[in-house]
Amino acid sequence: MTWTHRPQEALRTAPALVNPAGLHDPTPFGYSHTAVVPAAAELVLVAGQYGSGPDGAVVSADFTEQVRQTFHNIGVALAAHGLDLSHVVQLRTYVVNHDVSKLGPIAAAVHEGWGTEPPTQTLIGVAALAAPDVLFEVEALAARA
Template sequence: MTTSGRLVPVPELSDTAQYAYAATVDPPARLVFTAGACPLDAAGRTVAPGDFAGQARQVLANLEVALAAAGAGLADVVKTTVYVASAHRPDLVTVWQVVRDAFGDHHPPSTLLGVAVLGYPDQLVEVEAVAAVREVG
């Protein structure tokens, strides 16, 4: 498999954003839509209560597992949405740093949101993704 998406830099917009402003998907591509990855361990317990960075690391690990099960990886992601249960910008920045580091040099378009509450007890972080994969062969 190889990525079927292309990240689009937009020089006319601010370069302070640490992600591409747009992405395209070239045909033929198989799109992978993930549910929001949550900071749960294999037993369904919330990992790292009260720790934004710790939960973000677990979320990204779980996202990688879900993508792999669908034949994709982080390099195939063309869009993410990052939810943080906080009204404090430093908490959002903490989570974003973990997300950005996990993606390395691949910077898909992303939306980072502070929300009031997430679905599981003690949950602070959730990330959903869309990936584009071209099958090789």
């Protein structure tokens, strides 16, 4: 689904991601600046997902593997509602002991899932998450037109 710069008529029925002129291009970093969700849209909120398998155990101590598994889990959660990653308009990302080296794996995973039109995203560095082996967690907001 292409969302960027939709005509005003389309904004009434489908979410739109917009990266305004005058702001830097955020897409290489794995996010968009703004999203418009029409009033008639149904919202699906996905609680914080982390790099766990179906048993709830973290799949790997490796940060990159946890990132990949986390986004896979978001896809599974959305599928339960008949949605997929293309419906996501916002991510809230939590990274334990964040540093710049962690941006690459996150951006790569976002580009794999969303291509050149990633949702809005806020990255928050934290000291710890729910369990000591969880290094990465993401909340998602999806919209169905």
